[in-house]
Amino acid sequence: MTDPTRTGSAEWRLMRRGDLDAVLRIADLVHPALPEPPEVFANRLALWPAGTLVLEDGAGIAGYAIGHPIRFPEPPALGAVMDRLAPDADAFYVHDVAIVPEMRGRSLAGAALGQLLASASGLRRACLVSVYGTAAFWSRFGFEDAGHLVRPEKLHSFGEGARFMVSQLTPHEALSDGVSAVKLP
Template identity: 50%
Template structure:
């Protein structure tokens, strides 16, 4: 079965939420957050789909640099003076990992990010080396207070575009 990234649809949200709960049990985010990001910036919301199954998702959108939204936050809108493209979450089901799907999805997100000076993300689960392969580096600014909800070892990373 072939899996490919496509635009997320509202009908995908229950499957996206179920996958989020499965891969991020320590970072609960509700369907309202996913619905919010899909309505605010649909171009940055993708699903990895194959055979009617959702094997991954990506949520991303413009922000002000060093101002990632809190987990599960509902945003009233996107900042007019956005200068950074935030990769809020890229998640794959364990059985879809190791097949190049993450790289192809991240490539699509980085194409969107190209119009901004930087792209950013919060690395969790020790994934800093993975993100470094795409040019992300730990930010020099102290972000400990903002990253506290992500737990020990969370790293705010930036990539110059």
């Protein structure tokens, strides 16, 4: 069922601590089979504020996007609270982009990805773990399967069918949706 209050425009902005309850509700709605403890969201906000976004529309928070630098190819396990970011981080990890169902299909994920990657200044590649069979979706943004680069046990916490995906960031080529063109070497 469509939520009639979610008909206006929506805009991504930086997450604030006061947004965490709404973010948790969306995470529970979008990822019921892959729950993460509340501490994870607060942890990422504290470690890399530029990589924590919320989608705000007239009805409130309708989505979130989280990303941060990591040492490649070492994505954190699902639900892991990190002590710090790796000082030798060399890749940008897209932790999650989650949007409530009634707001999907509006190119909002691409806009979030563009903002997340803008915070990846100086990093030459991005990576993520695709879940729920979304590899084809992420490939639209230039991510390619790179499961051979990561130990299989690293993906175990993400459930069956999880795929590690990588893109090479090329900041001088821009796509029409604002996301940097990406491709593997």
